[in-house]
Amino acid sequence: MKKRFLLFIVFFSCLCVHVDAKYCVFNYAGLQYNADDETRECKVERRYNYNLHSITIPDVVYDTIWGESIWSEEKKEWIKTIEKLESYTPTIIGAGAFSQQTDIISVNLGPINEIQQSAFSNTSIVAIESELVTYIGPSAFSNCPLLVSALFPFATTIEDMAFYNCVSLQAFVLPPLLVELGESAFEGCEDMDYVTCTCPLLKEIPSFCFRFCKDLREFDFPTMNLNKIGKHAFQGCVSLDEISIPDDITTIETSAFADCISLKKVYINGAHTNIEYSVFNGCKSLTTLRLTANEYTPLMKSIMGNNMDALQVIELKDNSTFIPDQCFYGCQNIHTVDMHEGITFIGAWAFSDCKALKKITLPNSITKIHDAAFYNSGIEEITFPDKLSYVGNEAFRNCNLKEIRIPANIDTVGFFCFAGNEHLARVYIEGTPYWNTNGGSSNAFSGCKEIQYAEMMCHRDTYNPYLLFYSANESMEEFRLLEGSTALGDIGWDSGALNGMTQLKKVIIPEGVEVIGVAAFENDTALHEIDLPHSLDSIGFKAFSNTGLHEVTLPSAIRWADEKVFFQCKQLTKVDMGGLKVIPKFALYDCEALTCLIMDSVQVMDRQACAYTPLTSIYLPETCDSLLQDAVSFNTTIKKVVCRAVTPPIVTSMYNAFYVNDDIKLYVPEQSITDYSSAPLWKQFKTIEPLKNIPADPEDCHYDIADAVNTIDNTSETIRKIIDNGSMLILMPDGRKYGITGEKR
Numbered sequence: 001m002k003k004r005f006l007l008f009i010v011f012f013s014c015l016c017v018h019v020d021a022k023y024c025v026f027n028y029a030g031l032q033y034n035a036d037d038e039t040r041e042c043k044v045e046r047r048y049n050y051n052l053h054s055i056t057i058p059d060v061v062y063d064t065i066w067g068e069s070i071w072s073e074e075k076k077e078w079i080k081t082i083e084k085l086e087s088y089t090p091t092i093i094g095a096g097a098f099s100q101q102t103d104i105i106s107v108n109l110g111p112i113n114e115i116q117q118s119a120f121s122n123t124s125i126v127a128i129e130s131e132l133v134t135y136i137g138p139s140a141f142s143n144c145p146l147l148v149s150a151l152f153p154f155a156t157t158i159e160d161m162a163f164y165n166c167v168s169l170q171a172f173v174l175p176p177l178l179v180e181l182g183e184s185a186f187e188g189c190e191d192m193d194y195v196t197c198t199c200p201l202l203k204e205i206p207s208f209c210f211r212f213c214k215d216l217r218e219f220d221f222p223t224m225n226l227n228k229i230g231k232h233a234f235q236g237c238v239s240l241d242e243i244s245i246p247d248d249i250t251t252i253e254t255s256a257f258a259d260c261i262s263l264k265k266v267y268i269n270g271a272h273t274n275i276e277y278s279v280f281n282g283c284k285s286l287t288t289l290r291l292t293a294n295e296y297t298p299l300m301k302s303i304m305g306n307n308m309d310a311l312q313v314i315e316l317k318d319n320s321t322f323i324p325d326q327c328f329y330g331c332q333n334i335h336t337v338d339m340h341e342g343i344t345f346i347g348a349w350a351f352s353d354c355k356a357l358k359k360i361t362l363p364n365s366i367t368k369i370h371d372a373a374f375y376n377s378g379i380e381e382i383t384f385p386d387k388l389s390y391v392g393n394e395a396f397r398n399c400n401l402k403e404i405r406i407p408a409n410i411d412t413v414g415f416f417c418f419a420g421n422e423h424l425a426r427v428y429i430e431g432t433p434y435w436n437t438n439g440g441s442s443n444a445f446s447g448c449k450e451i452q453y454a455e456m457m458c459h460r461d462t463y464n465p466y467l468l469f470y471s472a473n474e475s476m477e478e479f480r481l482l483e484g485s486t487a488l489g490d491i492g493w494d495s496g497a498l499n500g501m502t503q504l505k506k507v508i509i510p511e512g513v514e515v516i517g518v519a520a521f522e523n524d525t526a527l528h529e530i531d532l533p534h535s536l537d538s539i540g541f542k543a544f545s546n547t548g549l550h551e552v553t554l555p556s557a558i559r560w561a562d563e564k565v566f567f568q569c570k571q572l573t574k575v576d577m578g579g580l581k582v583i584p585k586f587a588l589y590d591c592e593a594l595t596c597l598i599m600d601s602v603q604v605m606d607r608q609a610c611a612y613t614p615l616t617s618i619y620l621p622e623t624c625d626s627l628l629q630d631a632v633s634f635n636t637t638i639k640k641v642v643c644r645a646v647t648p649p650i651v652t653s654m655y656n657a658f659y660v661n662d663d664i665k666l667y668v669p670e671q672s673i674t675d676y677s678s679a680p681l682w683k684q685f686k687t688i689e690p691l692k693n694i695p696a697d698p699e700d701c702h703y704d705i706a707d708a709v710n711t712i713d714n715t716s717e718t719i720r721k722i723i724d725n726g727s728m729l730i731l732m733p734d735g736r737k738y739g740i741t742g743e744k745r
Contacts, residue, residue, distance in 0.1 A: 023035065023036055023037070024037065024063060024086075025045065026063040026064075027048055028061040028062060028063070029058065029061070030047060030048065030049030030051075030052040031044055031045075031046070031047055031048070031049075031052075031055070031057075031061075032044070032045040032046050032047070032048050033045060033061055033063075033088065033090065034094065035063060035086070035088045036088075037086075040087070040088055040089060041088060041089050041090075041091045041092075042061065042088040042089070042090050042091070042092075043090065043091065043092030043093065043094045043114075043116075044057065044090060044092065044093045044094055044097050044112075045094050045097060046094075046097055046098070047097075047098060047101060047104075050101075050103075053103050053104055053105050053106075054104075054105065054106045054107075054108075055098065055104060055106070055107045055108065056107075056108040056110065057090050057093075057107075057108060057109055057110035057111065057112055058090070058110055059089065059090075059110055059111050060087050060088070060089060061087070061088050061089075061090055062085055062086065062087055062088075063085075063086040063087075063088065064082055064084075064085055065082070065083050065084035065085070065086065068080075089111055090110065090111055090112060091111060091112060091113050091114060092112065092113075092114045092115075092116060093109070093112055093114070093115045093116060093119040093120070094116050094119065095116040095117040095118060095119065095137070096116075096117065096118045096119065096121075097116075097119045097120075098119060098120050098123055099118045099119065099120070099121045099122055099123075100121070100122045100123075101122075101123055102122060102123060102124050103124065104120075104123045104124060104125060105123075105124050105125060105126060105146075106125060106126065106127070107120065107125050107128055109128070109129075109130040109132070109133060111132060112130060112132060112133060113130075113132045113133055113134050113135070114133065114134065114135040114137075115133060115135065115136050115137055115140045116137040116140070117137040117138045117139055117140065117159075118137075118138070118139045118140065118142065119137065119140050119141075120140060120141050120144060121139050121140070121141065121142040121143055121144070122142070122143045122144070123144055124144070124145070124146050125141075125144055125146065125147055126146050126147060126148055126149075127147070127148060127149040127150070128141070128147065128149070128150050128151075129149070129150065129151035129152070130151075130152055131153055131154055132154070133152045133154070133155055134154055134155055134156045134157070134177075135155070135156065135157045135159075136152065136155055136157065136158045136159060136162045137159050137162070138159040138160045138161055138162065138182065139159075139160070139161040139162065139164060140159070140162045140163075141162060141163050141166060142161050142162070142163065142164035142165055142166070143164065143165045143166070144163075144166050145165075145166070145167050145168060146168055147163070147166045147168055147169050148168050148169060148170055149169070149170070149171070150163065150166075150169060150172060151173065152175060153173065153175050153176075154175055154177060155175045155177070155178060156175075156177050156178060156179050156180070157178075157179065157180045158178065158180070158181050158182060158185050159180075159182040159185070160182035160183045160184055160185065161182065161183070161184045161185065161187070162182060162185045162186075163185060163186050163189060164184050164185070164186070164187050164188055165187065165188035165189070166186075166188070166189050167188065167189065167190045167191060168191050169186070169189045169191060169192050170191050170192060170193060171192060171193065171194050171195070171196075172186065172189075172192060172195050172196070173195075173196040173198075174195060174196065174197050174198070174199045174202065175198075175199060176198050176199055176200070177199070177201065178199040178201065178202050179201045179202060180202075181202060181204070181205065181206055181209060182206060182209075183206045183207045183208050183209065183230070184207070184208040184209065184211065185206070185209050186209060186210050186213060187208050187209065187210065187211040187212060187213075188211070188212045188213075189210075189212075189213050190212065190213065190214045190215060191214075191215050192210075192213050192215060192216055193215040193216060193217050193218075193239070194216070194217065194218055195210070195216065195218075195219050195220070196220060197219065197220040197221070197223050197224050198223055199224060200223075200224065200225050201225075202224060202225075202226065203225065203226060203227045203228065204226060204227060204228045204229075204230065205226060205228070205229045205230060205233045205234075206230040206233065207230035207231045207232055207233060207253065208230070208231070208232045208233065208235070209230065209233045209234075210233060210234050210237060211232050211233070211234070211235045211236055211237075212235070212236040212237070213234075213236075213237050214236065214237065214238050214239060215239050216234075216237045216239055216240060217239045217240065217241065218240075219234070219240070219243065221243065221244055221245055221246050221249075222244060222246050224246065225246075225248050226246065226248060226249050227248055227249060227250050227251070228249065228250065228251045228252075228253070229245070229249060229251070229252045229253065229256045230253050230256065231253035231254040231255055231256060231276075232254070232255045232256065232258065233253070233256045233257075234256060234257045234260060235255055235256070235257065235258040235259055235260075236258070236259045236260070237257070237260050238259070238260060238261050238262055239262055240257070240260045240262060240263050241262045241263060241264050241265070241285075242263070242264060242265040242266075242267075243257070243263065243265075243266055243267070244267040244269065245266070245267065245268045245269060245270065245273070246269055246270070247269045247270045247271075248270065249270050249273055250270065250272055250273060250274060251273070251274045251276070252268075252273060252274070252275045252276065252279050253276050253279075254276045254277055254278055254279065255278045255279060255281060256276075256279050257279055257280050257283060258278060258279070258280065258281040258282050258283070258305075259281070259282035259283070260280075260282070260283050260286075261282065261283065261284055261285060262285055263280070263283045263285060263286050264285050264286060264287055264288065265286075265287070265288040265289075265290075266280070266286060266288070266289050266290070267290045267291075268289075268290065268291040268292070269317075270292070271292040271294065271296075271317075271319050272294075272296055273291075273292075273296060274296055275296075275297075275298040275303050276298075276303075277298075277302045277303060277305075278302070278303065278305045279298075279303045280303050280304050280305070280307075281303075281304065281305030281306060281307070282305065282306070282307060283304070283307060283310065284307045284310050285310060286304070286307070286310045286311060287310060287311060287312040287313060288311075288312065288313040288314075288315065289311060289313070289314055289315070290314075290315035290316075290317065291314075291315075291316070291317065292316070292317045292319050292320050293316045293317075293320035293321065293322060293323045293324070293327070293343065294320060294321045294322060294324075295322075295324065297323070297324050297327055298327075299324075299326050299327055299329065300327065300328050300329070300330070300331050301326070301329060301330050301331075304331075308330050308331045308332070309331070309332050309333050310333065311328075311331045311333060311334050312333050312334055312335055312336065312356070313334070313335070313336045313337075313338075314328065314334055314336070314337045314338070315338045316337070316338060316339050316340060316343065317340070318340040318341070318342065319342065320339070320340060320342060320343050321342060321343060321344060322343055322344050322345045322346070322347065323343065323345070323346045323347050323350045324347045324350070325347035325348045325349060325350065325370070326347070326348070326349045326350065326352070327347060327350045327351075328350055328351050328354060329349045329350070329351070329352045329353060330352070330353045330354075331351075331353075331354050332353060332354065332355045332356060333355075333356045334351075334354045334356060334357050335356040335357060335358065336357075337351070337357065337360050339360070339361065339362065339363050340363060341363045341364065341365045342363070342365050343363055343365055343366055344365055344366060344367055344368070345366060345367060345368040345369070345370065346362075346366065346368070346369045346370060346373045347370050347373065348370040348371040348372055348373060348392065349371070349372045349373065349375065350370075350373045350374075351373060351374050351377050352372050352373070352374065352375040352376055352377065353375070353376050353377065354374070354377040354378065355376075355377065355378045356378055357374075357377050357378050357379060358378050358379065358380045358381075358400070359379070359380060359381055359382075360374075360379065360382065361383070362382070362383065362384065362385050362388070363385060364385040364386055364387055365385075365387060366385050366387065366388055367387050367388060367389055367390070368388070368389065368390040368391075368392070369388065369390065369391045369392055369395050370390075370392045370395070371392035371393045371394060371395065371414060372392070372393070372394045372395060372397065373392065373395045373396075374395060374396050374399060375394050375395070375396075375397050375398060376397070376398040376399070377396075377399055378399065378400055379396060379399040379400060379401060380399075380400045380401060380402060381401065381402065381403065382396065382401065382404070383405070384405070384406065384407055384410060386407070386409055387409065388407075388409060388410055389409060389410060389411050389412065390410070390411070390412045391406075391410060391412070391413050391414060391417055392414040392417070393414030393415050393416060393417065393436060393438070394414065394415075394416045394417065394419070395414060395417050395418075396417060396418050396421065397416050397417070397418065397419045397420050397421075398419070398420035398421070399418075399420075399421050400421065400423060401418065401421045401423075401424050402423055402424060402425055402426070403424070403425065403426045403427075403428075404418060404421075404424065404426070404427050404428065405428040405430070406427075406428065406429045406430060406431070406433065407430050407431065408430040408431030409431070410431065410433050411431070411433050411434060412433055412434045412436065413433045413434070413435050413436065413442075413444055414436045414444075415435075415436045415437060415438040415440075415442050415443055415444065416443050416444065416446060417436075417444045418444055418445050418448065419443055419444065419445060419446040419447050419448065420446070420447040420448070421445075421447075421448050422447065422448070422449060422450060423450055424445070424448045424450060424451055425450055425451060425452050425453065426451070426452065426453045426454070427445065427451055427453070427454040427455070427456075427469075428454075428455050428456075429454070429455065429456035429457070430456075430457070430482070431457065432456075432457055432458075432459065432462050432463075434463075435463045435467075435468070441467040442463060442467055442468060443467075444468050445468050445469055445471060445472065446470075446471050447471050448469075448471050448472055449471050449472060449474070449475055450472070450475050451469060451471075451472035451475055451476055452472075452475055452476060452477045452478065453476075453477065453478045453479075453480075454469060454472075454476065454478075454479050454480070455479070455480035455481070455482055456480075456481070456482060457481070457482040457484055457485050458481055458485045458486075458487060458488050458489075458497070459485065459486045459487050460486070460487045460489075460490045460515060460517075462487075464489065464495065464496070464497060465479075465488075465489075465497045465498060466495075466496045466497055466498060466499050466500075469498075469501075470500070472501070473500045473501050473502060474502055474503055475503055476498075476501045476503060476504050477503050477504060477505050477506065477526075478504070478505065478506040478507070478508075479498055479501070479504060479506075479507050479508070480507075480508040481507075481508060481509050481510055481513060482510070483510050483512070484510075484512065485509075485510060485512060485513050486512060486513060486514055486515070487513060487514060487515035487516075487517065488509065488513060488515065488516050488517055488520050489515070489516065489517020489518060489519075489520045489540065490515065490517045490518065490540070491515060491517055491518060491538055491539075491540040491541070491562065492517075492518060492540075495517035495518035495519055495520060495540060496517075496518060496519040496520065496522065497517055497519075497520040497521075498520060498521055498524060499519045499520070499521070499522045499523060499524075500522070500523045500524070501521075501524045501526075501527075502523070502524065502525055502526060503526050504521070504524045504526055504527050505526050505527060505528065507521070507527065507530050508531075509530070509531070509532060509533055509536075510533060511533045511534060511535050512533065512535050513533050513535055513536060514535055514536060514537040514538065515536075515537065515538050515539075515540070516532075516536065516538070516539045516540060516543050517540040517543065518540035518541045518542065518543065518562070519540070519541065519542045519543065519545065520540065520543045520544075521543060521544050521547050522542050522543070522544070522545045522546060522547070523545070523546045523547070524547045524548070525546065525547065525548045526548050527547045527548050527549060528548045528549060528550050528571070529549065529550060529551065530544075530549065530552065532552075532553065532554060532555055533555065534555045534556070534557060535555070535557070536554070536555050536557070536558055537557070537558060537559050537560070538558070538559060538560045538561070538562075539554075539558070539560070539561040539562065539565050540562050541562040541563055541564060541565075542562075542563070542564045542565070542567055543561075543562070543565050544565060544566050544569060545564050545565070545566065545567040545568060545569070546567065546568045546569065546570075547566075547569055548569075548570075548571050549566070549569050549571065549572050550571055550572065550573055550574075551572070551573060551574040551575070552566065552572065552574075552575050552576070553575075553576040553578060554575075554576060554577050554578030554579070554580055555578050555579065556578050556579040556601075557578075557579055558578050558579050558580050559579075559580075559581075560580075560582070561580055561582075561583075561584055561587065562584055563584045563585040563586050563587070564584075564585070564586040564587065564589065565584060565587050566587055566588050566591060567586050567587070567588075567589050567590070568589065568590045568591070569588075569591050569594075570590075570591070570592055570593060571593055572588070572591045572593060572594050573593050573594060573595055573596065574594075574595070574596040574597075574598075574701060575588065575591075575594065575596070575597055575598065576598040576599075577597070577598060577599040577600075577601070577602060578601070579601045580599065580601060580602060581601055581602060581603045581604070581623070582602070582603065582604045582605075582606060583599060583602055583604070583605045583606060583609040583610070583631075584606050584609065585606045585607045585608060585609065586607075586608050586609065586611070587606070587609045587610070588609060588610045588611075588613055589608055589609075589610075589611050589612060589613075590611070590612040590613070591610075591612075591613050592612070592613070592614065593614070594610070594613040594614060594615060595614060595615065595616065595701070596615075596700075596701030596702075597610060597613075597615060597618070597619075598619070598701065598702070599619070599620075599621065600621045601621060601623055602620070602621060602623065602624055603623050603624060603625050603626070604624075604625070604626050604627075604628065605620075605624075605626075605627045605628065605631040605632070606628050606631065607628045607630045607631060608630045608631065608633055609631050609632070610631065610632045610635065611630060611631075611632065611633045611635070612635070613632075613635055614635070614637045615632070615635055615637060615638060616637050616638060616639050616640065616700075617638070617639070617640045617641070617642065617700050617702065618632060618638060618640070618641045618642065619642045619643075619644075619702050620641070620642065620643040620644065620645060620649065621644055621645070622644045622645050622646065623645070624643065624644075624645045624649045625645065625647070625649050625650065626649050626650040626651070626652075627649055627650070627651045627652070628652050638664055639663060639664060639665070640664070640665055640667070640694075640700075641664060641665070641666045641667070641685070642666075642667045642668075642691070642694060642702070643666065643667070643668050643676075644668075644669065644691065645668075645669075645672075646669050646671070646672050647672070647675070648668075648672065648675055648676050648679035648682045651680070651681040651682065662686055662687075664685065664687075665685070665687040665688075665689060666682070666685040666687065666688045666689070667688075667689050667690065667691050667693065667694050668688060668689075668690070668691065669690070669691060670690035670691065670692065673688055673689075673690065676688050
């Protein structure tokens, strides 16, 4: 209450002073003044002598107060007597004093320090200057079409529209002591080509201030301590070609530089600058933008409006921390993005649809690339940094990548991450990342129909390669398992690691791999050869079914193979079952070119293991103890069975096993001939001979040509060594020739 009372006393005192002040209006030298008797100051009210085209304000003006009139006989007239002559100092040009008086062409302001609203608006003055004026009121010189020069070096305030539409004003110096600059102060000053800005006290370029200053080529922002650039402040400044916005500016308001059609480069130096929408709308030549990328960074589609396609180069300052979501979305002509260390992640859709962006160098500080960050961009190559751990869903979908290397530090890859890269040819996956499936399969490389080479590390719990590369089933030519791998798929029923890769020609499986899973290479018809590691322990169901393999050698330490392991391998001619003890069901079923089967460790041949093959010889090792029904059924080509087992193996059905007939000969250990002759089913063979009687046959893959050469003189005179064209050859009784290492000549 006390405070309110004091304010009332102050207000009342001021009112009393105002009421007591004495004002008088008088004319002097063609101008009308309004004087204050207490301050001895006066302001110019208007011009009353309309023949006065050049205005000069004197340092002192006089108000003549007349007394009585006296008759002069000499002059024959009444003569006024001066009662009082008062002097005043003009300090103000009053509001509207000379407004609309288009015949005024020059002004000398003399002692004036304040020019009020519209004082000289719509006049024809050409030049104006004063070192005493500190205040220029609203519209003070607006619409002065001939005003070329205005100098007020000590002005502290320039109000709204002060020089509005002064189309001929060529330059202006913002005075060093300027504190306040009004809206539209220089709007429409079309000829103004330069503004000198040495005013550290000014904190804001207000709205519309330099709008439509068409010749303004340069504005010296760095010499100022501005905090804000108002809306439309430089709109339509069509000659601006480069601006550098200082660190202290925290806000650039709507359309501040809209329609600056010659603006090519913008450098925003502040790290906390809030850039509002459409700031650069219509800047169709703006190709280079340098700014700090952080939470304040605007969306380019927001600030660029209808001309996002103009941007070509983005320079991110070294204090950038991250690139926000959708930041450069749709900037189709950006071809260069300079990033520095310190950026930790790239937001969702940040560079989506940046069609001209072919290459980008990611700093080592980046740890995450979020969803669709480069979706549908023009990226042709990418190198992932060492600290990157996450690549989001669709991050590089529909790009132009030709090669991808996913380092071991990446632990998560999103669904459709690299989908639609139609020219992707090579994929290197160095670790075992988690492949985001979005509730289904990963589809990380969906639509990548030209992948020719892929390498990755696999274990039993590794994501199925087929689900990554199924789109490349007609292009994949080579697949490499990396060192450290332990399995390709699993022996369960959800595998098929490289199933249906119809062009797959080469597979590299390193030592250490123990498992080849279910249907791993099924239907890979172009796969003609494969080297299996010694570490291989198990092969899953149909693992090599219907492949194009010609020869296969299983390792000696292999423990188990599932059914149909080489089912219907139409080009398979030779198989060495290595250390396999059980030849599984349908293992070689319908291998229509198979002529050689080596199974030196087998104990059991399961049902139809070799059915429908053209084998002419069956060699059973000493370890063999049983042949299940139909093991070698439907093979009418068999002429010779060799069984080295001392004890006749159990045969569940001799007829179905061998189609025994008079032409098939059985060779067994000499001491076991009697046992075989009386053993169930084996006794059906009409010809049973000792092993030593096995005829020499180099066409038989079990025949050791070296042994034949060493015993040639003791075994048969029909086999001879000859010299043919300087080379030692083996001549068979039927005329066939072989080299000493067994190759046919």
